[in-house]
Amino acid sequence: MACVNARGEISESARQILIALLEGAPLSQVAVHTGLPLYRIRSAMRELGAAGLAVETAEGWKTTETGRNAIQGALARA
Amino acid sequence: MATDVAMATEVLIANHSLPRLGQPAPVFEAETTHGMLRLDDFRGSWLVLFSHPADFTPVCTTEFIAFAELAPELKKRGVELCGLSIDSTFSHIAWVRNIERNFGVKIPFPVIADLNKEVATLYGMLMPGESKTATSRCLFVIDPNGILRAMIYYPLSTGRNTQEVLRLIDALQATDKHGIATPANWKPGDKVIVPPPATTDDAEARMQAGYETKDWYFSKKAV
Known part of the structure; x- marks a missing residue:
């Protein structure tokens, strides 16, 4: 889904996903929140996980500190 | 070397059997217009995976428009769409943008760029008698x-x-929901087939069961 561009900036959909994950929402709710199909959320989680922006825990996916910083960076650019 | 690989691929395609109904669909991970997708990403949803011969061809363009127009009805039924051809992601992107520009139809589903024919081979999508490419x-x-x-x-x-695809989905979902079968040309709202009895006692009981029964093996009911 290209969550992160060549400059290391996150896309708008990635930002929305990371915000939804701040409170540990299940992926099905992240799909509702972002308006994206669940298959795209699952695909994005692999990308966000590989970039260190989110991490899968026993309770589900959560935004990491790096992810929080990326959200702040995206807000600053907006 | 390249010829060897091409020959080996042709042998693989020719010898690879079609997937089987009732068995797990072949697993894949593929580059698509929506990023890297795995079959498992679609779990929990129905999936219509379909192939087309090539981008920028007229029949395929009419099909993509028809599938895009069908997508909202499929969405209501919990069905996702995913296209595939042996073209690059760049070709797919250019084609779906071309369709939107020329026909005013946005393609909402991902399209697999199966340049190495991996998914096509797994699913028996290549028919060498028609085309090797x-x-x-x-x-x-x-x-x-x-x-x-x-x-x-x-x-x-x-x-x-595509209306037949929708009818097929409706029939499969009705079968799962009600444990029934669907007769020829069935459409939602029509009566369905009650599975035939398996014992003589059940056959006798079937005649009194209150279904629309022609004979012990042929009963219909509304759902």
Whole structure:
């Protein structure tokens, strides 16, 4: 889904996903929140996980500190 | 060396059997217009995976428009769409943008760029008698548990009827929901077939069961 561009900036959909994950929402709710199909959320989680922006825990996916910083960076650019 | 690889690929395609109904659909991970996707990403949803021969061809363009127009109805039924051809992601992107510009139709579903024919081979989408380089018009209905439930194969020359795809989905979902079968040309709202009894006692009981019964093996009911 290209969550992160060549400059290391996150896309708008990635930002929305990371915000939804701040409170540990299940992926099905992240799909509702972002308006994206669940298959795209699952695909994005692999990308966000590989970039260190989110991490899968026993309770589900959560935004990491790096992810929080990326959200702040995206807000600053907006 | 390249010739060896090409020959080996041809042998693989020729010898690879079609997937089987009722068995898990072949697993894949593929580059698509929506990023890297795995079959498992669709779990919990129905999936219509379909191939087309090539981008920027007229019959395929009419099919993509028809599938895009069908997408909202499929969405209501919990069905996702995914296209495939042996073209690059860049070609797919250019084509779907071209369709939107020329026909005013946005393609909402991902399209697999199967340049190495990996997914096409797994699903038996290549028919060497028709073409060695283009996938035939194949369509697979995969249920939320990843089981292959239906397959439709059309030749290169013939565009598919998307209303039949919708009817097929409705029939499969009615079967799962009510434990019934559907007769020829069934559509939602029509009576369905009650599975035939398996014992003489059940056959006797069936005659008194209150269904629309022609004979012990042929009963219909409304659902």
